[in-house]
Every structure is written in C-alpha cells, then in structure tokens.
Amino acid sequence: MHEMAIAEGILEIALDYAQKNDAARIERIGLLLGELSGVETDALSLCFSSLVQGTPAEHAALTWERVPLMGRCHDCGRELRIRPQDYLCPDCGGGMEIIGGREMRVDFIEME
C-alpha cells in the first residue's frame, strides 16, 4: 500500500530527528503534500496511527498542508496555478513547467 510506505518514511524521519535532538516525545508532524502527490490523507493517518504504537511518536498529531499545482511558462515566464493535464500558458500558449505541487515531504516536527 502506497500510504503505508509513506507513513513508514515519515515515522522514520521523525524518530531519527527526535533521537538526534534528545526528545522524549514527538508532539506534531507537519507535512507538505502537493496536489499531484496523490496521497490519500485518510489512509495515511490510519497507517501512521497503526505504526506509532510504542514509539516516541505515539501521541503525535499528523497534520498537512496542501500545495497547489503551480506552473511556469517556458516562453513568457508567467507563473500561475494550473490544472492537471492543462499545461499550456493561457497568455502565449507556451508549455508550462511544473514548479510546485509534487511535494511529499516532512515540513516540520515539534517535540518535547
């Protein structure tokens, strides 16, 4: 399951970070999830809560921020929010390069 692998990765990062900082407890984990990352947050929360039992992250709140899909035009340099499969610049018809919206990473970790 896609979300289980992601949850494992998040937990690994958080535990590693807590260990390096001598933290006893992880309070909150913030994620950045791009519109194109395709992460099911319900499934992710479920996987995460099943993994954290007995770890310093057992009571950690998993939160996330959605990152919209953003593109930049190759020709005129315009940056704007785009829709999936709609990668042409509305001004000049040039091809858009994706500059945001693929994120799937840990943004911050709060601990005690």
Ligand SMILES: [Zn+2]
């Ligand atoms: Zn353009």
